[in-house]
């Protein structure tokens with residue numbers, strides 16, 4: 142059996158260090174915010190080449206609080222990718238704004254800058270690109286459009302820990318960058334966790350207030366905030382895993398390189414990496430015309446695969462009220478029908494990668 146991803150293996154690799162970090166928090170008697178959270182925020186900001194990081198409860202909340210910090214709310218529109226995990230859209234809905242989808246560039250599968258301006262209306266307040274699969278979106282043209290139209294830019298970097306755009310880490314290219322540390326992400330907690338990074342001190346301060354009941358000083362509430370704090374236990378675990386993140390990314394890159402070389406004659410559509418991108422391969426997504434048959438074949442051979450994502454947000458019941466016809470976003474619909482995520486992760490053995498490649502070479 143070759144699993145799609147083995148989360149337990151990541152823990153086992155760092156078990157003594159993670160266990161020690163957890164014990165340290167338990168012994169400290171400090172279970173909300175405090176020194177462990179502050180240390181992680183400092184270390185995560187430095188890693189992301191950003192001035193500030195603020196830990197929150199999960200990736201969805203990072204997006205919601207980023208939008209709230211920018212005063213995006215009812216009556217506003219936010220431009221989002223048509224093909225993304227639904228959380229990107231849900232964050233916009235949660236603040237009372239409307240997600241307005243644009244289709245991806247067919248090569249990069251990320252938000253296509255050439256399609257953004259047609260979607261801008263007088264209500265548009267922000268652009269929300271996603272670095273899908275760990276591939277950076279084309280930020281410079283997106284930031285340029287935002288500047289010309291007076292829009293804010295929020296990045297959904299839930300899949301892009303450590304990725305670089307034009308040589309610089311994802312973390313502060315735009316107004317505010319949102320992270321998830323869901324266990325399966327490249328930097329994953331042992332439960333839910335998230336963060337924002339930014340170079341804007343006022344925005345960081347706003348999110349820090351909003352995540353903690355709108356309060357900096359206990360029982361003094363400056364704004365109607367929420368409870369969305371990152372847990373010190375998770376912060377302590379993330380600090381340990383952060384020391385391995387670059388090494389783990391290198392291992393993902395070795396897997397991706399093996400796939401790229403081994404699968405080029407198979408007829409599968411392979412990921413495209415532009416010159417300006419240094420992806421971190423959160424997912425290795427190929428496109429297969431006969432996806433269901435291929436997936437079934439791999440399952441029979443004991444190889445775990447997943448589909449990211451089988452139903453695009455505009456075709457979910459949750460978004461029926463937007464009234465977007467399935468074919469109004471044909472690329473998102475097509476991708477949902479043919480993408481397949483191959484096993485990927487820092488603990489995936491290269492001998493297993495070779496077995497997967499052999500299976501795919503012998504398909505058909």
Ligand SMILES: *Cc1c(COP(=O)(O)O)cnc(C)c1O
Nearest residue numbers: 199200201226228229299321323
């Ligand atoms: C995981 C993910 C999120 C949400 O993160 P959670 O921590 O699960 O709330 C948002 N956007 C994208 C693209 C994701 O992959």
